[in-house]
Amino acid sequence: MYAIIGAAGKVGYATAQVLRQANVPVRAILRDAAKATPLREIGCEIAVADVHNTSELASAIRNAEAVHVIIPPSPQHKDGAQDMRDIITSIIAALEQEKPNRILAISDYGSHVARDIGMPTVFRGLEERLRNLPGNKIILRTAEHMQNWARAIPAAMESGTFVSLHDPLDTPFPTISAPDLGKIAAEVLLRDAAGEKYDIVHAEGPRRYSANDVAAALSDLSGRPIKAVALPRSEWQTAIERGASPSLATLLVKANYAQNEAGVVDVEQGAGEVRYGKTELIDALRPFVSP
Template identity: 70%
Template sequence: MYAIIGASGKVGYATSKALRQANVPIRAILRSSAKAAQLQEIGCEVAVADLLDAESLKKALANAEAVQVIIPPSPQAKDGEQEMRDIIENVVKALVQTKPKKILAVSDYGSHVQSDIGMPTLFRGLEEKLSQLPGHKIFARTAEHMQNWGRSIPPALESGTLVSLHNPLDVPFPTISAPDLGAIAAELLLQPAGGDRIHIVHAEGPRRYTANNVAAVLSELSGRTISAAALPRSEWQPLMERGLSPTLATLIVKANDAQNQPGVVDVEEGVGEVRYGTTELIEALRPLVS
């Protein structure tokens, strides 16, 4: 049994679909049954669990030999950072009790950095806690998801300006389509468990893009001229707090500060491997524009 925590998200669903195509049994672990139908349609067993309740998670993970862990940020939470930390604690407690042979955790580029750089540092904590568990641990460190630009697309189409936290605008950064990450995770899960060890995999798309490249792709898809503009640093936190708790907004602001420093939020040199998705930026953004 392969258990997928967060199976209804873009990454989790892509992993579940790829594993079902390989004809292996999947238990999709969801926070609610609202999105169960699409997973049941592809042959998944569905379990509903409270990610803030270790006992609930323990029941959902029972008898699973392999588990994929995704720690979802909650925009609705009053303290988004603390909720993510609480979810990490409860997931680890449940895994300690259920003892799967293989654990794949979706982590973040930059999680190897020792200093506090926001979201990657939170995932560094996840890696450290899981490292103490027995079995085969895979840390799938992901580049920024191409689909994250979706929030910026409507105002860019309306105004002709793509507001970006990437600065300089002409520096390429690693990014990946979320479904590609899910497919890479499935490939890793299908490999035989390798005993008590840690395997680090960095996942990014077929090429790196600049913020100017993103604006050019939107121009091509929309048929109108769109240019990128760097948002002043003083406006980052207020912008993030329009839809997120202050603590979650701070995690993202710190991460973007680090991302704008060359080589920080990147592949850890000399560690693990890099796997590449196949989806180009234009294909990932096409459905978001249309």
């Protein structure tokens, strides 16, 4: 049995699809039973559990050979940063209780950096706590998801300006389509592995893109000119708080500061393999743009 915590999201669903195509049993663990139908249709067993409730999580992962961990941020929570840390604590406690043979956890590019760089530092904490658990642990560090730009697309279509926190605008950075990350997670889980191991895998797209590349893709898809513009750093916190709690916004501000420093939010040199998704940026953005 392969249990997926956070199976209803783009990453978790893609993982479940590949695992089911390989004819292995999948238990999809959801916070909301209303999201179960697509997973049930591909043959998943469904378990509903509150990620804050260690007892419910432990029951949901019981007897699973492998557990795939996805930490969902909660933008609407009044303290989104603390909520993520609380979820990590709950999941770690459930894993300690049930002791699955294999754990694959989604982490973040930059989580190896010792100083506080916001969101990657939260995942650094997850990695450190997983290291002490028994069994085979796989840390799958992900580049930024291409789908994250969907929130900025309506304003870009209306104004002709794609506002970016990436600066310089022509600097390429690692990014990946979320479903590609899910597929990579499934492929790694299906590899033979046993014993006390702690492996790191990095995942990014087929090539790196700049903010200018995002604007160019939006221009091609919409048939109208879109120009990338760097948002002044003094406005980052306020802009992000329009869709997230102040504490979560602070994590993202710090992460973007670090991302604009060359080589910081990147592959950890000498640590683990790098796997590449196949989806190009323009294809990841296509569903969000009406010509």
